Amino acid sequence: MTSTDLDPEVRDLLVTAAHPADLDLARLHTRLAAAAEVTGVLDVAYRTLDTPVGTLLLAATERGLLRVAFAAEDHDAVLASIAARISPRILHAPVRLDDAARQLGEYFERRRQAFDLPLDLSRSTGVRRALLGQLRAIEYGRTASYAAIAVAAGSPRAVRAVGSACATNPLPVVVPCHRVVRSDGTIGQYLGGTDAKRTLLRLESAA
Amino acid sequence: MTVQEPFELVVARHGGTVLRVCRAVLGPVDADDAWSATFLSALVAYPQLAPDSNVEAWLVTIAHRKAIDHTRATSRRAVPVDVLPERAASPGADARDLDLWSALAALPTKQRQVVAYHHLGGLAYAQVADLLGGTAVAARRAGADGIATLRRTYGATASASNSRRQQ
Known part of the structure; x- marks a missing residue:
C-alpha cells in the first residue's frame, strides 16, 4: 500500500464516518463461523470458558476436542501454535464446543464425574498416546503416583515419561493428569499451576 | 514451512475495513452477503497465501470479485415490480x-x-x-x-x- 498518495483528510472523513458498529461485525462473525462449519472449511474452532481454575481455552477439530489450555499457558500462544502445527483455519466458533463447555460446567459444579466427548488425540502418538490412555483410566476422586502409572503402562522405569506426558497433556481436566501425584504424597507439578491442581483435587474429594 | 497466524486475527484486524468497502460498493444491505462471501473464500484460500502478502489488499481484491458476483446474481434475480420496496436500514447505522x-x-x-x-x-x-x-x-x-x-x-x-x- 502506498500511503503517500492517500489524502489523509479524506480518508479520515470517510473512515470515521463509515465505522461499522461493532454489533454488526459480531453478527457477521457468527454468520461466518456457521457458514465455515457447514461447508467443512473450519479446521479448528475455539471458545473460552470461565471456571474455578481460571479461563480455559477449548479448541476442537471436526474429529473432537483437540486442546484445553489454562490462562497460564497464554491462549494467544496456544492458538498460534495450533495454527503452525495443524491449520491456520481457526475461528472463534463456540457452537462446536457447546457440548464440551456444558460437560466441563457440570464437572466444576460437581454434577459430572466422567466426560463423554469425542477427543482428537491424533497429535499424540506412541508412548505418549499410551500414557494418556492410562491417565484417562484414573477414576474421579482417586489419585495415582507417577510410578504407579509407569507400572500400569508396562514400563516401570518410565516415570520421567509419565511426568512429561502430564506436562504436555493437550487436554488437562478432561484427561485427568491432575490425579497424578508424587509417591511421597506431595502434590507434584501441574501445567495449570499447583493451585489449580489443588482446586481440582479438592473439588473431586468433596463429592 | 511458513507460519500463519490464526484466521480469527485476520477477521478481527480487517473485518471493519472489508465491511466499509462492501458497503461503499453495494450499499449497507447487500454488503453483509459480500462480506460473508469474502471471508469464507479467504478462509478456504488462507493456508496457500504467500507469507509476505499484504493481507488487507488480498481481502479487498476478493471483496471486489464478490461484489461483482453479487451484482450479477441480483440482476439475474431482478423482476419488474410496480412499487419499489423501501431499502431497510442496517441495524446500528x-x-x-x-x-x-x-x-x-x-x-x-x-x-x-x-x-x-x-x-x-x-x-x-x-x-x-x-x-x-x-x-x-x-x-x-x-x-x-x-x-x-x-x-x-x-x-x-x-x-x-x-x-x-x-x-
Whole structure:
C-alpha cells in the first residue's frame, strides 16, 4: 500500500464516518463461523470458558476436542501454535464446543464425574498416546503416583515419561493428569499451576 | 514451512475495513452477503497465501470479485415490480452513515469503486487499475472526481452534523 498518495483528510472523513458498529461485525462473525462449519472449511474452532481454575481455552477439530489450555499457558500462544502445527483455519466458533463447555460446567459444579466427548488425540502418538490412555483410566476422586502409572503402562522405569506426558497433556481436566501425584504424597507439578491442581483435587474429594 | 497466524486475527484486524468497502460498493444491505462471501473464500484460500502478502489488499481484491458476483446474481434475480420496496436500514447505522452510503451510491460506478478500494480499502491506484481496468492515472482522476463530489454532497452534511454535535 502506498500511503503517500492517500489524502489523509479524506480518508479520515470517510473512515470515521463509515465505522461499522461493532454489533454488526459480531453478527457477521457468527454468520461466518456457521457458514465455515457447514461447508467443512473450519479446521479448528475455539471458545473460552470461565471456571474455578481460571479461563480455559477449548479448541476442537471436526474429529473432537483437540486442546484445553489454562490462562497460564497464554491462549494467544496456544492458538498460534495450533495454527503452525495443524491449520491456520481457526475461528472463534463456540457452537462446536457447546457440548464440551456444558460437560466441563457440570464437572466444576460437581454434577459430572466422567466426560463423554469425542477427543482428537491424533497429535499424540506412541508412548505418549499410551500414557494418556492410562491417565484417562484414573477414576474421579482417586489419585495415582507417577510410578504407579509407569507400572500400569508396562514400563516401570518410565516415570520421567509419565511426568512429561502430564506436562504436555493437550487436554488437562478432561484427561485427568491432575490425579497424578508424587509417591511421597506431595502434590507434584501441574501445567495449570499447583493451585489449580489443588482446586481440582479438592473439588473431586468433596463429592 | 511458513507460519500463519490464526484466521480469527485476520477477521478481527480487517473485518471493519472489508465491511466499509462492501458497503461503499453495494450499499449497507447487500454488503453483509459480500462480506460473508469474502471471508469464507479467504478462509478456504488462507493456508496457500504467500507469507509476505499484504493481507488487507488480498481481502479487498476478493471483496471486489464478490461484489461483482453479487451484482450479477441480483440482476439475474431482478423482476419488474410496480412499487419499489423501501431499502431497510442496517441495524446500528446512524443517520449520518446512511447519508454517506446515499452519497456514495449517487456516484458513477467507477468513481464509487475507486473511493471504496483506494480511500477505504487502502489499495494503491495501480492496484485499483488492475482490478477495474484502465490506468492508474485514470483511477486517480476518477477517485479525485468522486471525492470532490462527496465533499459537496456528503461532506456538507457531515460537517453540519458535526457542528450540531459540538453545540
